[in-house]
Amino acid sequence: xxxxxxxxxxxxxxxxxxxxxxxxxxxxxxxxxxxxxxxxxxxxxxxxxxxxxxxxxxxxxxxxxxxxxx
Numbered sequence: 001x002x003x004x005x006x007x008x009x010x011x012x013x014x015x016x017x018x019x020x021x022x023x024x025x026x027x028x029x030x031x032x033x034x035x036x037x038x039x040x041x042x043x044x045x046x047x048x049x050x051x052x053x054x055x056x057x058x059x060x061x062x063x064x065x066x067x068x069x070x
Contacts, residue, residue: 014063 032038035051 033051
């Protein structure tokens with residue numbers, strides 16, 4: 001149970017840093033990442049954040065390799 005608690009605390013700290021980074025970027029005027037595709041129709045708006053998906057994938061891969069390497 002101790003390991004699960006530590007893992008949850010680390011996850012919360014990572015989310016805190018990501019949230020603060022998002023707030024900082026929005027105050028600097030960055031509203032979308034490069035690579036975000038957006039289509040608009042009369043009643044529909046479709047947004048595909050390809051840049052964010054790639055960034056999350058790279059960071060997740062690095063974190064998993066660092067913490068789960070045996």
